Amino acid sequence: MRDNGTVLLAGATGYLGGFITKELIVRSIPAELIVRNVEKGADLASENVKVIQAEVTRAETLKGLFENVSVVISIVGITRQKDGLSYMDVDYQANINLLEEAKKAGIKKFIYVSVINGPLHRNLKMLEAKEAFVDALKHSGLEYTVIRPNGFFSDMRDFLKMAEKGRVYLFGNGSQKINPVHGKDLAVVCVDAIEGGETEIAVGGPDILTHNEIGQMALLACGKPINIIHLPHWVRKLTLWAVRTFTSPRTYGPIEFFLTFMADDAIAPRYGGQRLSLFFQKEMDVIRKERMRELKHDFRSIF
Incomplete structure (x- = not known):
C-alpha cells in the first residue's frame, strides 16, 4: 500500500x-x-x-x-x-x-x-x-x-427469472458470446x-458462453426442460425505438442498455475461478429456501 x-x-x-x-x-x-x-x-x-x-x-x-x-x-x-x-x-x-x-x-x-x-x-x-x-x-x-x-453474474439473474417461468427468450440465434464475471x-x-x-x-469471467448456453444453464438450475425462444432482431430494434420514443430516460435507460448488449459479443480477458453454473445453482437454492420458509409461515398462520 x-x-x-x-x-x-x-x-x-x-x-x-x-x-x-x-x-x-x-x-x-x-x-x-x-x-x-x-x-x-x-x-x-x-x-x-x-x-x-x-x-x-x-x-x-x-x-x-x-x-x-x-x-x-x-x-x-x-x-x-x-x-x-x-x-x-x-x-x-x-x-x-x-x-x-x-x-x-x-x-x-x-x-x-x-x-x-x-x-x-x-x-x-x-x-x-x-x-x-x-x-x-x-x-x-x-x-x-x-x-x-x-x-456481473448478478446481471445474469434475468436469465433465471425467465427460466423460472419455463422458457428463456433470446434475440437472434443466441450465438452471441459473453464471459460475465x-x-x-x-x-x-x-x-x-x-x-x-x-x-x-x-x-471478464473464466468461461466464454453463448446466450444459448446461459439460457440452458438457467433452465437446468430451475429444473425446467430446455425451452429457448429465439426472437428476430427486428423485435429488439422495434422495442428500442418504442421505449426511446414513448418513455423517459429514467425508464428506458436500463432497457436500452440491456437490449443493445444482447445483440453483440461482449468478450473480455478471462479472469477468476467463479463459475456461472454454480452461481445459478446457489441462487436457486436461496430462492427455494426462502419459499419454503414462506410456506411454513403460511402453514403456521392457518393453524
Missing part, C-alpha cells in the same frame, strides 16, 4: 462494493467507506474499515473526508434511477464531486469501475454519463485506472489496481 495510506471506497453498499470491502479486509488494507445510510453499511465495518456517512451527490458532505487517503475507488453509479436523480446526477456529477475532492487533497490514484466497450456506446443514456466522467478522470492529472467489466473475482482486480500501473483494464 503506497505511503501506508487509506483506501476510500465510494459505492460500498452495492453488489460489487461488498466484495471489494471483503478483499480490502483480507489484505489488511485500511479503508474508509462512504455510505448514505450508516445502518445499512454497519455490517461492513471492521478493525481496519471505517464507515462514513456522506452523500456523493452533495459535494459539501465530502469536505474533509480525504485526509490520510491515498487511493480512491469509485463504483458509484445507478442502473435504475431513483430519488429523482438522473445518470448525469450520479454516474457523472457524483463522481466529479469525488474527483474534485481527491485533487484538492492530493490523492495519488483514482480507480473507477465503468463498463466494457463504453466508448463505443456513448449514445446510451447509461453510458453517456459514465464515459463523460472517464474523460474528466483522464484529464485530471491524477494517476488513474478505469476497470471495464463485461457484465463474479463480483468476488472482480473485487480482486479492483484491489490489485491499487498498486498496478495499467490505465484501463477490461475483465
Whole structure:
C-alpha cells in the first residue's frame, strides 16, 4: 500500500462494493467507506474499515473526508434511477464531486469501475454519463485506472427469472458470446489496481458462453426442460425505438442498455475461478429456501 495510506471506497453498499470491502479486509488494507445510510453499511465495518456517512451527490458532505487517503475507488453509479436523480446526477456529477475532492487533497490514484466497450456506446443514456466522467478522470492529472467489466453474474439473474417461468427468450440465434464475471473475482482486480500501473483494464469471467448456453444453464438450475425462444432482431430494434420514443430516460435507460448488449459479443480477458453454473445453482437454492420458509409461515398462520 503506497505511503501506508487509506483506501476510500465510494459505492460500498452495492453488489460489487461488498466484495471489494471483503478483499480490502483480507489484505489488511485500511479503508474508509462512504455510505448514505450508516445502518445499512454497519455490517461492513471492521478493525481496519471505517464507515462514513456522506452523500456523493452533495459535494459539501465530502469536505474533509480525504485526509490520510491515498487511493480512491469509485463504483458509484445507478442502473435504475431513483430519488429523482438522473445518470448525469450520479454516474457523472457524483463522481466529479469525488474527483474534485481527491485533487484538492492530493490523492495519488483514482480507480473507477465503468463498463466494457463504453466508448463505443456513448449514445446510451447509461453510458453517456459514465464515459463523460472517464474523460474528466483522464484529464485530471491524477494517476488513474478505469476497470471495464463485461457484465456481473448478478446481471445474469434475468436469465433465471425467465427460466423460472419455463422458457428463456433470446434475440437472434443466441450465438452471441459473453464471459460475465463474479463480483468476488472482480473485487480482486479492483484491489490489485491499487498498486498496478495499467490505465484501463477490461475483465471478464473464466468461461466464454453463448446466450444459448446461459439460457440452458438457467433452465437446468430451475429444473425446467430446455425451452429457448429465439426472437428476430427486428423485435429488439422495434422495442428500442418504442421505449426511446414513448418513455423517459429514467425508464428506458436500463432497457436500452440491456437490449443493445444482447445483440453483440461482449468478450473480455478471462479472469477468476467463479463459475456461472454454480452461481445459478446457489441462487436457486436461496430462492427455494426462502419459499419454503414462506410456506411454513403460511402453514403456521392457518393453524
